[in-house]
Amino acid sequence: MPEVKVVKFGGSSVADAIQLAKVKAIIDADPARRYVVVSAPGKRYDADNKVTDLLYLCKAQLENNIGCEQVFQVIGDRYKAIEMNLGVDCDLRGELDAIYEKLVNGGSKDYIASRGEYLLAKVFAAYLGYDFVDAAGLVSFDAKGRFLDEETNGKLAAELAKHERAVIPGFYGTLPNGEIHTFSRGGSDITGSLVARAVNADIYENWTDVSGFLMADPRIVKNPKPIDRITYSELRELSYMGASVLHEDAIFPVRKSNIPINIRNTNEPDNPGTTIVATVTEKSDKIITGISGKKDFITIGIMKNTMNSEVGFIRRILSVFESYNVPVEHLPSGIDTLSVICERKYVEESLPEIVEEIERKYQTDSIVIHEDIALIATVGQGMSSRPGTSAKLFGALAKAGINIRMIDQGSSEMNIIVGVDNNDYKEAIRAIYNEFVTE
Numbered sequence: 001m002p003e004v005k006v007v008k009f010g011g012s013s014v015a016d017a018i019q020l021a022k023v024k025a026i027i028d029a030d031p032a033r034r035y036v037v038v039s040a041p042g043k044r045y046d047a048d049n050k051v052t053d054l055l056y057l058c059k060a061q062l063e064n065n066i067g068c069e070q071v072f073q074v075i076g077d078r079y080k081a082i083e084m085n086l087g088v089d090c091d092l093r094g095e096l097d098a099i100y101e102k103l104v105n106g107g108s109k110d111y112i113a114s115r116g117e118y119l120l121a122k123v124f125a126a127y128l129g130y131d132f133v134d135a136a137g138l139v140s141f142d143a144k145g146r147f148l149d150e151e152t153n154g155k156l157a158a159e160l161a162k163h164e165r166a167v168i169p170g171f172y173g174t175l176p177n178g179e180i181h182t183f184s185r186g187g188s189d190i191t192g193s194l195v196a197r198a199v200n201a202d203i204y205e206n207w208t209d210v211s212g213f214l215m216a217d218p219r220i221v222k223n224p225k226p227i228d229r230i231t232y233s234e235l236r237e238l239s240y241m242g243a244s245v246l247h248e249d250a251i252f253p254v255r256k257s258n259i260p261i262n263i264r265n266t267n268e269p270d271n272p273g274t275t276i277v278a279t280v281t282e283k284s285d286k287i288i289t290g291i292s293g294k295k296d297f298i299t300i301g302i303m304k305n306t307m308n309s310e311v312g313f314i315r316r317i318l319s320v321f322e323s324y325n326v327p328v329e330h331l332p333s334g335i336d337t338l339s340v341i342c343e344r345k346y347v348e349e350s351l352p353e354i355v356e357e358i359e360r361k362y363q364t365d366s367i368v369i370h371e372d373i374a375l376i377a378t379v380g381q382g383m384s385s386r387p388g389t390s391a392k393l394f395g396a397l398a399k400a401g402i403n404i405r406m407i408d409q410g411s412s413e414m415n416i417i418v419g420v421d422n423n424d425y426k427e428a429i430r431a432i433y434n435e436f437v438t439e
Contacts, residue, residue, distance in 0.1 A: 003032040006201045008170065008192030011042025011050055012209040013266035014120055017085030024128060026207065026269050035160065035199055036167045037192040038124055040116025041078065051075060051116040058103060059112045072100055079119050088126040095119060110172065111180040117169035117188065125167035133159060133166040135191060139173025141181045147173075149253070156198035168195055189250035193261075197253040204254050204261045211265040212274025213238075216291045220426045221433045227274050230289055235276055237379040237415045238292045251276070280381060287389060288380035288436045291429055295422050296344040297329065297375055298351070299406060301337065301368040302358065308335045313362070320357050324350040329375070330408045330417065336365075339406060341419070344371070373405055374425035378432055379415045390416060396435035402428050 009023050027033045040051040054075050058068040076096045083092050099107075099115050118134070125132035138155045140148040152173065160166060170188025175181045183190050189206060196204035216224040230238075232255050236248070254261055255278065264273040307313055314331070317338065321328055330341040347354070355367050383389045390409070393416055397404055406419030420428045 003202045004034055004199055005030065005032040005203050005205055006035045006037065006192060006196040006199060007033045007205045007207060008037040008188060009039065009266065010188065010206075010208040011039040011052075013042075013207050014038050014040075014124070015042045015044045015048075017082050019266065020082065020086060020124060020127065022266055022269070023124075023207070026266065027128065029269070032202070033205070034165045035195050035201070036124070036128070036130065037170045037188060037195055038117060038120050038167065039170055039188040040120055041082070051078065051120075052113055055112050055116055056109070059107075059109050062104065068103070072096075072103070079123065082120075083123050086123065086127045088123060090122050090126040092119070092123065095122065108179060110182045114169070114172035114180050114182055117171045121167045121169035128165075128167065130165040130167045131163045133163060133168050135169050135172055136174045136180060137178075139191065139194065141173055141175050143176055145175070145181055147183075152194060153198055153253075156194060160195070160199050183249070184247075189247065190253075193250050193253040196259050197257045200257065201254075201259055204259055205264055206261055207264045207266045209265060209267065210263070211268050211271040212263045213290065215289070215437060216429055216433050220429050224433065225437060227290055228272065229275050229277060229280060231277055231280055231381060233414060234289045234379050234381060237377055238290050286380065287382045287386050288378055289382075290380075291376065291378050291432055293374055293376035293425065293429060294343075295372075295374040295425050297341055297373040297419065298344050298347055299370040299373055299419065300340045300342070300351075300355070301370065302340065302364050303337050303366045303368070304362070304364045305336050307338065314338060316362065317358060320354055320361075321347075324354055326350065326354070330406070332406055332408050341373070341375070341406065370405060372422040373419045374422050374428070375406075375417055375419050376425070376428055376432070377415050377417045378436075381414060383414060383416070392435060393418070393432060396431045397428055400427055400431035402431065 007027065013019055013023055027036060042050050054071055058071050061068040061071065079092055079096070083090065103112055122132055138152065138159055140151045140155065142148055168191065170191035172180050172182045172187070192206060193204060211226065213227045213230065214224040215227055218224055232251060235251070251261070258278050261276040262273055263276070265271050302317065314333070317340065318328060321340065321342070326342055326347045328340055328342055332339045351369070358364060359367060378393055394404065397418070402420055402424045404418050404420060408417045409415070
């Protein structure tokens with residue numbers, strides 16, 4: 001069977017007619033790119049506004065009894081300029097009039113926000129000569145707004161089978177009563193993933209303004225190397241520790257169907273970007289895949305003699321944090337010690353009460369608090385099969401004069417997380433990167 005690709009283009013990729021011409025060239029370059037998912041137009045320059053933000057503003061102004069004619073005019077003018085510059089005619093004026101009428105007559109916030117994708121998909125389908133397939137009625141939510149995975153897959157698969165080539169707006173679907181309901185921001189990535197699963201695509205290309213992922217934050221490491229291939233498991237580890245990647249909801253549908261995701265740059269179409277796969281079968285000489293981290297954690301070190309022999313002790317300690325609605329990140333432990341690591345923003349207000357309750361209920365010997373801790377995750381499939389990886393990482397930090405406050409290695413042996421002082425955060429990432437990547 002011929003190859004099928006689903007391509008999704010983000011807001012910066014569809015910001016204006018110039019960008020849309022680039023997108024058309026990308027699609028035309030590969031006949032396999034048959035199904036296209038688009039976001040609403042994003043910023044054209046730094047001081048510009050995203051169309052979705054302007055649509056939200058219209059709704060907010062009406063809710064505060066302020067007219068929104070001027071803002072809606074700006075939105076309409078932007079779409080009409082795209083239509084004119086692309087040389088297409090798709091009755092935008094009629095569409096805009098209908099949207100404005102619904103807006104001023106109480107159209108829901110989700111309905112208004114979704115029109116950015118809807119209008120762009122209409123224009124772009126005409127420009128490509130593809131069919132327009134509305135996500136309304138296909139992407140389904142229940143009455144409480146919970147996404148219906150299998151129902152959506154069935155509807156999308158049945159409808160898209162009727163279209164050899166189509167443009168689908170991202171970001172929204174419908175409730176059982178037919179009202180529009182949106183995903184969270186970034187929901188067009190989810191729609192793209194759903195479409196890829198529904199048509200059983202060979203690959204899901206997610207086109208944006210970056211050429212895939214980098215091994216480290218370029219604001220910390222100068223010119224970090226790109227990641228050409230990464231597994232879903234590695235991606236989860238890096239994103240958990242702060243790397244800016246796709247949201248888990250946008251990955252799940254294609255991961256479920258074992259469809260690779262290729263992150264590409266609309267402005268550098270020849271760059272192969274990063275491919276996300278289920279597993280990597282071929283051997284690589286790379287020990288690590290990437291490094292990411294976050295600052296501002298607090299470590300609560302609990303010491304109690306013979307702690308390990310008290311059945312349920314850790315559960316009881318964690319129940320205290322649960323009662324204060326504090327999520328726990330890590331739990332490094334020893335025979336008589338337990339360290340509970342939490343993000344500062346979740347625990348700082350309730351920390352005195354938590355410490356007092358633990359001391360009162362469980363007769364601890366001492367509790368020591370370390371603030372301003374940064375956690376750094378070094379991730380890679382190759383780490384588990386390379387003896388001495390941990391020693392190499394710790395040695396790199398020692399050579400840089402960095403004190404390690406905490407060590408936690410996952411059971412998969414695919415990541416090592418270290419805690420360092422906030423002030424050592426950047427230098428620690430550089431030291432690890434230089435040890436493993438630039439040797």
